[in-house]
Amino acid sequence: MDFFEQVGKKALGSRLRRLSESITEEAGEIYRLYDIGLQPKWFPVFYVLSQSQEKAITTIAEEIGHSHPSVSKLVTEMSRNGLVIEKKDRSDGRRNVISLSKKGREVAVKIEPLYIDVNNAIEQALAQTRNDLWKAIDEWEFLLKQKSLLRRVEEQNKQREAQYVTIIDYTPKYRKLFKQLNEEWITKYFKMEEADHKALDHPQKNIIDKGGYIFIALYKDEPLGVCALMKMNDPYYDFELAKMAVSPKAQGKNIGWLLGQAAINRAKTLGAKNIYLESNTILKPAINLYHKLGFKKVAGHPTPYERSNIQMELILQL
Amino acid sequence: MDFFEQVGKKALGSRLRRLSESITEEAGEIYRLYDIGLQPKWFPVFYVLSQSQEKAITTIAEEIGHSHPSVSKLVTEMSRNGLVIEKKDRSDGRRNVISLSKKGREVAVKIEPLYIDVNNAIEQALAQTRNDLWKAIDEWEFLLKQKSLLRRVEEQNKQREAQYVTIIDYTPKYRKLFKQLNEEWITKYFKMEEADHKALDHPQKNIIDKGGYIFIALYKDEPLGVCALMKMNDPYYDFELAKMAVSPKAQGKNIGWLLGQAAINRAKTLGAKNIYLESNTILKPAINLYHKLGFKKVAGHPTPYERSNIQMELILQL
DNA sequence: ATTATTTATGTAACTGGTTACGTAAATATA
DNA sequence: TATATTTACGTAACCAGTTACATAAATAAT
Numbered sequence A, B: 001m002d003f004f005e006q007v008g009k010k011a012l013g014s015r016l017r018r019l020s021e022s023i024t025e026e027a028g029e030i031y032r033l034y035d036i037g038l039q040p041k042w043f044p045v046f047y048v049l050s051q052s053q054e055k056a057i058t059t060i061a062e063e064i065g066h067s068h069p070s071v072s073k074l075v076t077e078m079s080r081n082g083l084v085i086e087k088k089d090r091s092d093g094r095r096n097v098i099s100l101s102k103k104g105r106e107v108a109v110k111i112e113p114l115y116i117d118v119n120n121a122i123e124q125a126l127a128q129t130r131n132d133l134w135k136a137i138d139e140w141e142f143l144l145k146q147k148s149l150l151r152r153v154e155e156q157n158k159q160r161e162a163q164y165v166t167i168i169d170y171t172p173k174y175r176k177l178f179k180q181l182n183e184e185w186i187t188k189y190f191k192m193e194e195a196d197h198k199a200l201d202h203p204q205k206n207i208i209d210k211g212g213y214i215f216i217a218l219y220k221d222e223p224l225g226v227c228a229l230m231k232m233n234d235p236y237y238d239f240e241l242a243k244m245a246v247s248p249k250a251q252g253k254n255i256g257w258l259l260g261q262a263a264i265n266r267a268k269t270l271g272a273k274n275i276y277l278e279s280n281t282i283l284k285p286a287i288n289l290y291h292k293l294g295f296k297k298v299a300g301h302p303t304p305y306e307r308s309n310i311q312m313e314l315i316l317q318l
Numbered sequence C: 001a002t003t004a005t006t007t008a009t010g011t012a013a014c015t016g017g018t019t020a021c022g023t024a025a026a027t028a029t030a
Numbered sequence D: 001t002a003t004a005t006t007t008a009c010g011t012a013a014c015c016a017g018t019t020a021c022a023t024a025a026a027t028a029a030t
Helices: A003-007 A009-033 A040-050 A057-064 A068-080 A102-110 A112-127 A133-146 A149-164 A172-189 A194-201 A203-208 A255-269 A284-293 B003-007 B009-033 B040-050 B057-064 B068-080 B102-110 B112-127 B133-146 B149-162 B172-189 B194-201 B203-208 B255-269 B284-293
Strands: A054-056 A084-088 A096-100 A165-169 A213-219 A222-231 A239-246 A274-279 A296-298 A310-315 B054-056 B084-088 B096-100 B165-169 B213-219 B222-231 B239-246 B274-279 B296-298 B310-315
Touching (some): A003 A009, A009 B009, A009 B149, A040 A068, A040 B009, A096 A102, A102 A112, A149 B009, A149 B112, A194 A203, A203 A213, A239 A255, A284 A310, B009 B040, B054 B057, B194 B203, B255 B274, B255 B284, B284 B310
Antiparallel strands (some): A222 A239
């Protein structure tokens, strides 16, 4: 059986390459058929030069989408074959300005029928297909410009991983985990502070009993992430989102986002108006996550934490 | 403006390559994202091995469509990285039998989610397009298997060139040309015979006046091909197709075919039943042409020509 | 049984591109 | 005006494949 049929669409890249190779290989024979003294690899450079008076190396490279050393080499070869002329730019001594030689211009005339025939051959073949390859490429280039394949795959990944994640409410058996996961990242970047000990050593008393909540993220039944929604004694903020921690081995599985969502949903359910949080700008992924959750930066709130250098809020009801 | 838009469809090959390159480049990042110790270039080899117990180098090469040295190199690298095990075949000392190592099999398990995500990402992107790239490739590979791009281009070429060719009837001003073009090929492969001189020196008397015809092919108004339809004194054959000659500089422009067609049409118009011809098997393109015109080999006719070692006929009416 | 051919594989050299790096000219900045 | 930065381009080294060639084992032919 054909390899690509077996592998499936994940081999799209290789399959495209195989097709493009078989086509470019034939291109070589076609050039030979028309007896044009032109190597297929020269074609892009040759073509842009035939459409213009003269062009510098980098300009050509940009237009045809090659690197400049590639064009540099091609031009040297073409120059040796008498197809192009190199000359230094008078007003800019760095630029090597290339133009077609007399012979090159003759080739440009001689190649015209080839252009016509190849174009027609491809058009006719395209007309016989139900899915237009040319337009399909158009569409793909557009899609990939909008959102890279990498990001598309990442999204698939997140979506799939999310199936394995369940967010549950705190029970005392997670007390040690709650402390451990938080201590891990706090001591990595900062040091444990008084308020940390208070919340992490006695979550029941200092968070739950005061009207707050703690969420545990289970990844395939293993608890790997935690976060707290702490009741605030503030006329404006109902809750503070805090003590968010995800095990390093579960990073990139979107667990932070799911924990955040769970906390926000709980706050909404309880009719909360605003959520507050504090963080530090060196924790870039965290700040990023808060942004994605909808938090906006605010300034000028007193904080018991030394490490806090940024405050954010999420407005639930106007 | 985008190079490919300007160049048009004749750059289909390069355009495919550009797309495949951008996709395979992203593939590398995707592998990194999933933290699988696998280089993208190893993938095809890895994949076929993961689908089977063990395979020899050439078998793998055939399946994935690479050359065997390529597979040989890839396997060496993968072996150094502990992904595969090489072992000599007991019953055939030449074969190097490859199988996944323990680590390789672990990777095969670890890579599963990547397969799923990439497949889904591509499927979803495909679903957003009007022209299905995957199916379009299918169709193109089918089309190219049926008839290569080269042949398609050749056909376009012939079709276009045919516009420039006109077939006209002999007038005395072509007498020299008629002889010259024929003498050229006859003396190149054989020697001039008595019957040649008769027909070529006095075509009016020996061909036309006897009820035969001579056709001249003009390529862009320049006479570059000739052929004769000679009346035969035979109860079965009405005419003999003979003295077909095309200038070497006009070869490959389908002129022979157009001359032959003109002669056959004339014979048909005149209600002829059968056309006869003689040739030599070393003139392969000629024999080929006669076949394409519909002539079939026949045996056992007397001939005045020494060089004739094959006789053919075209039956016009049963 | 010997010899010729075919097959499986590895090595070397080539191909058409790339990235990395260095240099000189042009331009921006202090 | 001196210095730093940017730009244009060439050279070198690399990359993932290829073709060309050599060798040894297996198979076919004599």
